[in-house]
Amino acid sequence: MNISDVAARSGIPPKTIRYYEDIGLVKPPRDTNGYRVFREADMHKLAFMGRARALGFTIENCRNLLALWEDKNRASADVRHIAEDHLAQIEAKIADLNAMRETLKTLVTSCSGDDRPDCPILNDLAKLSKK
Amino acid sequence: MNISDVAARSGIPPKTIRYYEDIGLVKPPRDTNGYRVFREADMHKLAFMGRARALGFTIENCRNLLALWEDKNRASADVRHIAEDHLAQIEAKIADLNAMRETLKTLVTSCSGDDRPDCPILNDLAKLSKK
DNA sequence: TAAGGCCTTCCAGTGACTGGAAGGCAAGTG
DNA sequence: CACTTGCCTTCCAGTCACTGGAAGGCCTTA
Numbered sequence: 562m563n564i565s566d567v568a569a570r571s572g573i574p575p576k577t578i579r580y581y582e583d584i585g586l587v588k589p590p591r592d593t594n595g596y597r598v599f600r601e602a603d604m605h606k607l608a609f610m611g612r613a614r615a616l617g618f619t620i621e622n623c624r625n626l627l628a629l630w631e632d633k634n635r636a637s638a639d640v641r642h643i644a645e646d647h648l649a650q651i652e653a654k655i656a657d658l659n660a661m662r663e664t665l666k667t668l669v670t671s672c673s674g675d676d677r678p679d680c681p682i683l684n685d686l687a688k689l690s691k692k
Numbered sequence: 693m694n695i696s697d698v699a700a701r702s703g704i705p706p707k708t709i710r711y712y713e714d715i716g717l718v719k720p721p722r723d724t725n726g727y728r729v730f731r732e733a734d735m736h737k738l739a740f741m742g743r744a745r746a747l748g749f750t751i752e753n754c755r756n757l758l759a760l761w762e763d764k765n766r767a768s769a770d771v772r773h774i775a776e777d778h779l780a781q782i783e784a785k786i787a788d789l790n791a792m793r794e795t796l797k798t799l800v801t802s803c804s805g806d807d808r809p810d811c812p813i814l815n816d817l818a819k820l821s822k823k
Numbered sequence: 824t825a826a827g828g829c830c831t832t833c834c835a836g837t838g839a840c841t842g843g844a845a846g847g848c849a850a851g852t853g
Numbered sequence: 854c855a856c857t858t859g860c861c862t863t864c865c866a867g868t869c870a871c872t873g874g875a876a877g878g879c880c881t882t883a
Binding site: 615626630635638644645647651661675680 | 740744748766768771775806813
């Protein structure tokens with residue numbers, strides 16, 4: 562399999578696949594012409610990556626998850642631990658974004674949004690900074 | 693006012709303030725010794741920045757908001773438009789994160805998290821990638 | 824005069840790619 | 854066989870918004 566085949570099958574762009582090779586996530590052998598030759602195992606790793614990345618895991622987390630995936634003697638607790646940490650981070654980020662959203666919503670609805678210059682959004686941005 | 697005073701008053705680290713000068717957001721004059729001298733107006737701009745950044749506006753948005761802030765003839769509609777766009781992006785991101793959170797929560801609770809290797813999290817990451 | 828704590832600039836790194844240039848290779852057509 | 858098209862390769866640079874660190878100058882106080 563060449564890189565564009567894997568890209569199509571895994572949903573990961575060729576550029577990204579090369580990048581993943583750069584950082585040592587996959588190690589496809591090379592053909593005599595220098596082309597990367599992807600085996601089924603490489604494909605599965607990349608698809609795994611795609612899925613894990615879509616869930617927001619960092620590359621380093623993905624690296625660890627891949628290692629656990631390939632370790633037949635793993636403890637599922639290790640996997641769960643990574644996922645729990647990540648879940649907590651996502652929840653923290655959601656909380657941050659919700660706070661922003663609330664403030665923004667208030668500001669946006671309080672702004673008339675017409676030709677006049679008076680703007681509670683700008684007032685707020687300026688005002689609170691004086692605290 | 694020297695940089696560390698502004699940093700203390702605006703809550704923005706000196707490094708970041710220098711960076712903001714680099715990208716042209718503030719233009720404090722220099723003392724004979726080369727030190728930056730911040731006026732009240734610079735302080736307010738920086739505090740404005742801090743507040744806008746805390747609401748998740750990008751630097752480019754902040755730049756535009758600052759310009760509108762200083763434009764006495766602005767239309768509040770322009771400000772509102774920027775804020776609405778940003779709000780929409782935040783809401784989109786929240787939706788993405790909520791989807792991740794749901795999936796992760798399901799996975800985490802389905803994993804026993806003990807010494808044994810069976811792990812629904814890894815199964816899922818591997819399985820769905822085969823689709 | 825010396826110490827410390829400021830200030831300056833410049834360089835490099837973060838995370839996870841992404842765009843683009845330059846050039847080699849493969850497959851199909853005339 | 855030449856040509857074209859499209860894939861493949863590498864390498865460099867840029868993204869975003871900082872942040873860390875080094876090297877060296879300045880200012881204040883003892």
